[in-house]
Amino acid sequence: MAADTGPAVSAGSAGLDARRWGTWIFSVGIWIIPLLWIDVVTYMTLTIAGLTMGALLFLTASGLTLIFGLMDVLNLAHGAFFVWGAYAGFSLLNYLNTVGWVEMASIGPSAGSLVLVLLTALAVGALLGIILEKIIIRRTYGNHLKQILITMGAALVMAEIIKIFWGPNDEVILVPAAFQDSWDLFDIVVNKFRGVAIVVGMAVFAAIQIVLQRTKLGIIVRAGVENREIVQVMGYNIQRIFTGVFAAGAALAAMGGVMFAIFKEQIYPGMGDETLIFALIVVIIGGMGSVAGSFFGALMVGLAFNYVAFLVPKLALGVNIMIMAVILLIRPSGLMGRK
Amino acid sequence: MAEPILSLKEVHTYIGQHHILQGVSLDVNAERATVLVGRNGAGKSTTLRTIMGLYPARSGRIELDGQAIQHRKPFDIARLGIGFVPEDRAVLYTLTVEENFRLAMFRESEEGRRRLESVFQLFPDLKRFLHAKAGILSGGQKQMLAIALALVLDHRVVLIDEPSKGLAPVVVEHLGESLNRIRDTTTVVLVEQNFYLASQVGQDYFILDDGRVAHQGLMEDLVTDHELKQKYLGIG
Amino acid sequence: MAHLTPVQQERFHEQRTRYFRPGFIIQMAALAALVAIPVAFPSFRVMDVVAKIVIFTIVVASYDLILGYTGLLSLGHSMFFGIGAYSLALVIYHAAEPCWYHLLVAAGVALALSIALALIIAFFSLRVKAIFFAMMTLALAEFADILAVQWYDLTRAEDGVSFKLPGIFNLGWSGPTLGGIEINGRLMTYYFILGVSVILFVMMVRFIRSPLGRVLKAVRDNEPRATALGYKAFRYQVFSIVFGSSIASLGGILFAMWLRYVNPGSTLSTPIMLNILLMVIIGGLGTLYGSIIGAAFIKITETWLPDLQKLAEAVFPSMVIVHRLAERWILYFGILFILVVFFFPKGFVGTARDMIRRRKAVAREGP
Numbered sequence: 013m014a015a016d017t018g019p020a021v022s023a024g025s026a027g028l029d030a031r032r033w034g035t036w037i038f039s040v041g042i043w044i045i046p047l048l049w050i051d052v053v054t055y056m057t058l059t060i061a062g063l064t065m066g067a068l069l070f071l072t073a074s075g076l077t078l079i080f081g082l083m084d085v086l087n088l089a090h091g092a093f094f095v096w097g098a099y100a101g102f103s104l105l106n107y108l109n110t111v112g113w114v115e116m117a118s119i120g121p122s123a124g125s126l127v128l129v130l131l132t133a134l135a136v137g138a139l140l141g142i143i144l145e146k147i148i149i150r151r152t153y154g155n156h157l158k159q160i161l162i163t164m165g166a167a168l169v170m171a172e173i174i175k176i177f178w179g180p181n182d183e184v185i186l187v188p189a190a191f192q193d194s195w196d197l198f199d200i201v202v203n204k205f206r207g208v209a210i211v212v213g214m215a216v217f218a219a220i221q222i223v224l225q226r227t228k229l230g231i232i233v234r235a236g237v238e239n240r241e242i243v244q245v246m247g248y249n250i251q252r253i254f255t256g257v258f259a260a261g262a263a264l265a266a267m268g269g270v271m272f273a274i275f276k277e278q279i280y281p282g283m284g285d286e287t288l289i290f291a292l293i294v295v296i297i298g299g300m301g302s303v304a305g306s307f308f309g310a311l312m313v314g315l316a317f318n319y320v321a322f323l324v325p326k327l328a329l330g331v332n333i334m335i336m337a338v339i340l341l342i343r344p345s346g347l348m349g350r351k
Numbered sequence: 352m353a354e355p356i357l358s359l360k361e362v363h364t365y366i367g368q369h370h371i372l373q374g375v376s377l378d379v380n381a382e383r384a385t386v387l388v389g390r391n392g393a394g395k396s397t398t399l400r401t402i403m404g405l406y407p408a409r410s411g412r413i414e415l416d417g418q419a420i421q422h423r424k425p426f427d428i429a430r431l432g433i434g435f436v437p438e439d440r441a442v443l444y445t446l447t448v449e450e451n452f453r454l455a456m457f458r459e460s461e462e463g464r465r466r467l468e469s470v471f472q473l474f475p476d477l478k479r480f481l482h483a484k485a486g487i488l489s490g491g492q493k494q495m496l497a498i499a500l501a502l503v504l505d506h507r508v509v510l511i512d513e514p515s516k517g518l519a520p521v522v523v524e525h526l527g528e529s530l531n532r533i534r535d536t537t538t539v540v541l542v543e544q545n546f547y548l549a550s551q552v553g554q555d556y557f558i559l560d561d562g563r564v565a566h567q568g569l570m571e572d573l574v575t576d577h578e579l580k581q582k583y584l585g586i587g
Numbered sequence: 588m589a590h591l592t593p594v595q596q597e598r599f600h601e602q603r604t605r606y607f608r609p610g611f612i613i614q615m616a617a618l619a620a621l622v623a624i625p626v627a628f629p630s631f632r633v634m635d636v637v638a639k640i641v642i643f644t645i646v647v648a649s650y651d652l653i654l655g656y657t658g659l660l661s662l663g664h665s666m667f668f669g670i671g672a673y674s675l676a677l678v679i680y681h682a683a684e685p686c687w688y689h690l691l692v693a694a695g696v697a698l699a700l701s702i703a704l705a706l707i708i709a710f711f712s713l714r715v716k717a718i719f720f721a722m723m724t725l726a727l728a729e730f731a732d733i734l735a736v737q738w739y740d741l742t743r744a745e746d747g748v749s750f751k752l753p754g755i756f757n758l759g760w761s762g763p764t765l766g767g768i769e770i771n772g773r774l775m776t777y778y779f780i781l782g783v784s785v786i787l788f789v790m791m792v793r794f795i796r797s798p799l800g801r802v803l804k805a806v807r808d809n810e811p812r813a814t815a816l817g818y819k820a821f822r823y824q825v826f827s828i829v830f831g832s833s834i835a836s837l838g839g840i841l842f843a844m845w846l847r848y849v850n851p852g853s854t855l856s857t858p859i860m861l862n863i864l865l866m867v868i869i870g871g872l873g874t875l876y877g878s879i880i881g882a883a884f885i886k887i888t889e890t891w892l893p894d895l896q897k898l899a900e901a902v903f904p905s906m907v908i909v910h911r912l913a914e915r916w917i918l919y920f921g922i923l924f925i926l927v928v929f930f931f932p933k934g935f936v937g938t939a940r941d942m943i944r945r946r947k948a949v950a951r952e953g954p
Contacts, residue, residue: 086718151929156660156717156721157660158928158932160660160718160721161864161868161924161928162925162928162929164861164864165921165922165924165925165928166921166925168861168917168918168920168924169918169922169925172915172917172918173918175915176915176918228453231446231450231453231454232454234445234446235443235450235454238443238444238445238446239440239443241405241425242437242440242441242442242443243454244405244424244425244426244429245403245405245426245429245437246454247426247429248426248457249424250426285857289725289726289729292722292725296719296722326737326738329730329733329737330730330733333726333727333729333730336723336726337723340711340715340719340723344715344716344719
C-alpha cells in the first residue's frame with residue numbers, strides 16, 4: 013500500500029509531483045541542515061539517538077497507520093498497547109532477574125531475555141488488540157467521532173488498570189547486562205542498546221514489507237487498504253482480516269513500548285499518551301496507510317527531536333508539531349500517502 | 352424451462368431513508384445473459400448490489416439455486432458462486448495485474464491456472480502488462496481486467512454493473528464480443544445503459560422503473576418495440 | 588388580524604405562553620437555587636462545587652456549540668480555557684496592586700489571543716479532513732500544555748501563579764452583614780461569576796435560536812445542501828469556532844478568579860479536555876442545557892468520590908487491592924464514558940428530549 017516513489021499514478025500530475033518532491037526535500041533537509049551548527053562527532057551521536065527514537069516510534073506508528081489505512085479506524089487507545097507491552101516486559105525482566113538471566117554479561121542470556129520480552133509484549137499486545145476490536149472497535153466502524161471518544165475512554169481505562177496492578181509510580185526497568193555498555197567507534201559513543209533498537213526497528217520494517225509485498229496476506233491487506241469492497245466481493249472475510257490487522261498493530265505497539273522503556277530505563281503509566289502524540293504526528297507526516305511512510309516519518313521525527321533538543325531545548329517538543337503543520341500545508345496526505 | 356438459477360421475490364432495499372427497491376421480482380435463467388435496463392436512478396445497480404449483499408434487503412427473498420441468500424454477507428455470497436464486477440473501481444490500482452489475479456483466485460489451483468490461460472486468450476493485453484500496476488492501464492484495459500477477474504473463478508453467476516461506462520465505442524464493441532463468448536458457459540446478469548451493448552449481449556431483459564420491474568421478456572422482442580424503449584429508456 | 592400562516596400561529600402561541608411553560612419555570616427555579624445556595628449552605632465546599640459547576644457549564648456549553656451544533660471535533664478547547672485563566676493570573680501577578688480594571692485588561696488579552704488562535708484553527712479546519720483537524724487541535728493543545736510547563740519565565744510552570752483579586756472580590760474584604768450572613772469577598776466573587784455566566788449562557792442560547800444558529804445546524808446536518816442553498820459553510824464554521832473559543836477563555840478567567848491560583852494541570856492539561864468531553868457527552872451533544880447536567884454530574888462526583896474512597900479504606904483497612912480499586916475512580920469515569928457513548932450517545936438531555944418528542948408525536952397521532 014505504499015505508493016511507489018516514482019511518477020504518480022494518475023495522469024496530469026505535474027502539480028502533484030512538485031508537492032511531493034517539496035515534502036521530500038523538506039524532509040531530507042532536516043537531516044542535513046543541523047550540520048551547519050553541530051560538529052560532526054556530536055552530530056553522529058545525536059543521529060544515532062535520533063535513529064533509535066525513530067526506530068522505536070516506527071514500531072508504534074506502523075500499527076497505527078495500518079489500522080487507519082485498512083480499517084479507517086482512528087485508534088487513540090494505541091498508546092495503551094504501548095504501555096501494556098512495556099509493563100509486561102517489565103514484569104518479565106524482573107522475573108528473569110530472579111533466575112539470573114539479566115545480570116549475566118554474556119550475549120546469550122541477554123539476547124534471550126530480549127527475545128522473550130519482545131515475544132511476551134507481542135502476545136500481550138495481540139491479545140489486547142483482539143479483545144478491544146471485538147468488544148469495542150467493531151461497533152464504531154464508519155463513525156469517526158465515536159471512535160475517537162471511545163478509544164480515548166478505553167485508553168484511560170487501560171492506563172488505570174495498569175495503575176491498579178503495578179501502582180502509579182515511576183519504576184526503573186532492568187536492562188539486560190550485555191546491552192548496558194557502549195561501543196566506541198571513532199570517538200563516537202554508541203550505547204549498545206541503541207544499536208539493538210535500530211536493528212530491531214529495521215528488521216521489523218523489513219519483515220512487514222516482505223509480508224506486504226510478497227505474501228498473499230500482504231496482497232489482501234494492501235488491496236483492502238485501497239478498496240475494502242472489492243476484497244469483500246472476492247470472497248474474503250474482511251472482518252477477520254480487520255481483527256488480525258488490529259491485533260498485529262497492537263502487537264507492534266506493545267513491542268515498541270517495551271523497547272522504549274528499556275531504552276529510557278524508566279517506566280510509568282503515562283508513557284502511552286506521550287508516545288501516542290508522536291506516533292500520530294509520524295502517521296500524518298508519513299501518510300495514513302503507508303508503512304514505508306511511517307518508517308521515514310518516524311526517522312524524521314526522531315532526528316528532528318534530537319537535533320533540536322541539542323540546539324534549542326525548549327523548542328524540542330514543539331518542532332515536530334511544526335513539521336507536521338508544514339507537511340499538512342504542502343501535502344495533506346503526507347510523504348507517501350495516497351491523495 | 353428449468354428452474355431459474357437466481358431469483359428475487361419482492362425485494363425491498365432502503366439506502367438510508369430512501370426506499371430504492373420497492374418490490375423487485377425477477378428470475379435469471381442459467382447460461383443465459385439477462386440484462387437490466389432502465390433510466391438513471393431506477394434501481395438497477397442497487398439490485399445487483401443487493402443480490403451481492405452490499406446493501407441489506409429490508410424484506411423479500413433472494414435465492415441462488417433455491418438457497419436463500421438475502422441475509423448473507425458479501426464474502427459468503429461470493430463463495431457460493433456469485434461474481435461481481437462493480438461499476439467503478441473494480442480493479443485495484445496499486446496492485447499489479449498479476450497481484451489482482453492472485454487476489455481474485457481465492458484458492459490457487461490447477462483449474463484456476465487453466466482458466467487464467469483462457470482469460471489471457473480472451474484479453475491478451477492483460478498478459479502483456481502482467482507485472483505493471485493496474486493503475487496505468489487504459490480505461491478499456493481496466494474494464495477488461497475487471498471482467499477477467501470475475502472469470503478466473505468458476506462462478507455460477509456473474510453480475511456486471513455498467514461495464515461500458517466511459518469507454519470508447521470500438522472498445523465497447525470488443526467488450527460485447529468478449530461478453531458473448533462468456534455467456535454460453537456462465538450465467539451473466541448485466542446492468543447496462545448503453546442499449547446497443549445491452550441488445551448485443553442480452554438474451555432476456557428486465558426493465559426497471561422507480562424501483563420495480565416494469566416489463567420483462569426476450570431481448571429480441573424489446574429491440575423492435577419502439578414504444579417500450581421510448582417510454583422507459585428514452586430512446587428509439 | 589390578518590389571516591396568519593400556520594407557522595406564524597404557532598409562533599404567536601409560543602410567544603404568549605413562554606413564561607408559563609414548564610421549561611421556563613424550571614430555568615427560573617434553577618437560577619433561584621443558584622442564587623440561594625451560598626445562603627442556604629454556608630459550607631465552603633458546597634459553594635466551591637457549585638461555582639465550579641457554573642463555570643464548567645459555560646465552558647462545556649461553548650464546546651457544545653463547536654462540536655454539537657457545528658459538528659467540528661476540536662480537541663483543543665482546554666487550551667482556550669487555559670489562556671483565559673493565565674491571562675487573568677499573569678496580568679494581576681505582574682501588576683503592583685490588583686485593580687478592578689485588570690479584569691477588563693485580562694479579558695481583552697484573553698479574547699485577543701483566543702480569537703487569533705481560533706482563526707488559525709478555523710483556517711486549518713478548512714484545509715484538512717475531520718480526523719486531521721481533531722489530531723491537529725490535540726497536538727496544538729499538547730503544545731500549549733508543554734509550553735506552559737516548560738516556559739518558567741512566562742508562566743511559572745508547575746509552580747503556578749498565585750494572586751489576589753481586586754477590590755470587593757478580595758478575600759480579605761468584608762462588607763455589611765445582611766440577615767445574619769456576612770457579605771465578604773468570596774460571596775461577591777461567587778455572585779459575579781454567577782452573573783457573568785448567566786449572561787454568557789443566555790448569549791449562547793440566543794445565538795443558537797437565531798437565524799445564524801439555524802444555519803449552523805443546517806451546515807452540520809447536511810453541508811452540501813446548505814452550500815447549495817447559498818450559505819458559505821466555512822464562514823459560519825469560523826464564526827462558531829471563534830465564538831465558542833472566546834467564551835471558553837472567558838470561562839477560564841472566571842475560573843482563575845475563583846481559585847486565585849492557576850497552574851498547567853488545572854487549566855490546560857489533557858485531563859481537563861477529557862473532563863469537558865465527558866461532560867458534554869453525558870449532558871448531550873447539541874443540547875446547551877445538557878452542559879449543566881454534565882458539569883454538575885462530574886463535579887459532584889469528583890468532589891465527593893474521594894470521601895467514598897476514605898470510606899472504603901476505613902472499612903477494609905488491610906486489603907491494598909481494595910484501596911487501589913477505590914483510588915482509581917478515574918477508571919470508573921472511563922468505563923462510564925464508554926458506556927454513555929455506546930448506549931446514550933445523545934446524553935442525558937438529548938435522550939430526555941427524544942423521549943418527550945416521541946410521546947408528543949404519539950399523542951398527536953392519536954388512536
